[in-house]
Amino acid sequence: MARRAKPTRSRSRRSWPRRIFGWLCRGIAIFFIGSLLWVLLYKFVPPPMTFTMIGDWTAGRGIEKDWMPLSRMDPNMARAVIAGEDGKFCTHSGFDADAIEDAIKRNAKGGRIRGGSTISQQTAKNAFLWQGGGFFRKGLEAYFTLLIEWIWGKPRIMEVYLNVAETGIGTYGANAGAQRYFGHDASRLTPTEAARIAAVLPLPKKRAAIDPGGFTRKHGNRLARWVNVIRRDGYDRCLR
Structure with missing residues (x-):
């Protein structure tokens, strides 16, 4: 054998x-x-938890959030964040090449690093990823941005963004922010209130929408003036 x-x-x-x-x-x-x-x-x-929320929870800061559908939220809130974060939200496919180019030019001059992220990119980061930079995370952000643009569409992207974005220390979403700062929910917001919440978004752990000072007050007032322009000129038409 x-x-x-x-x-x-x-x-x-x-x-x-x-x-x-x-x-x-x-x-x-x-x-x-x-x-x-x-x-x-x-x-x-609705995303039940994000990595940013987990970071606040493990740091003992607590988490305040109260999901509100976009259909119930005052349109001024979406208009304010379009004015402050992404004026081409309704026309781009997830990325704004002009904003990215401008950010690169500004950062090359030195000073505080500024990004050129769209609301879609920020939503992808907030819902699925962690804070911080690095090519690996930015690559994942681009990937998830393409997915949500393809699968969700603009109204859902805005809805998730306005509910998971950090609007204060341990506070997430425009509705929780409205309750924290103004004592009522986000179903009724004046242009000034919506603009002040939007002004907090870039640095939520260092700014407050109630009795703001310095840059936050100036930026909020500027956004409040733009809210009606966004409505009048149809920059929010993809949400109507």
């Missing part, structure tokens, strides 16, 4: 690259399928 030949070491060594390649392919497939399902789920279900 003939004996089976034992596999040689060279064959065993050649199998390792194949195994690694197979694991890599399976990992990539799991990531793409999982991320698609995750984004699809959040199209219908």
Whole structure:
């Protein structure tokens, strides 16, 4: 009876690259399928928790949030964030090349680093990723931005953004922010109130919408003047 030949070491060594390649392919497939399902789920279900919220919770700051559908929220809130964060929200496909180019030019001159992120990019970051920079995180942000633009559409992107964006220390969403600063929910906001919440968004842990001072007051007043322009000129038409 003939004996089976034992596999040689060279064959065993050649199998390792194949195994690694197979694991890599399976990992990539799991990531793409999982991320698609995750984004699809959040199209219908409010994100229960974000990495930023987890950071506040582990730091002992607590979390205040109160989800409000976009259909119930005062339109002034969306108009204020379009004015302050992303004037081309209704016309771009997730990225604003002009804003990114301007940010690169400003940052090249030195001083405080400024980004050129759209509301779509910020929503992708806030809902699925963590704060901070780095090419890896920015790459994931771009990927999730493409997914939400494709799967969610503009109204859902704005709805999620206005409910998960940080509007104060441990405070998330425009509705929780309105209750914190003005004592009522976000279903009725004056242009000034909406603008002051929007003015807090770039640095929510260092600014307050109630009795603001310095840049926050000036920026809020400027945004309040732009709210009616956004409505009049149809910059929020994708949300109507």
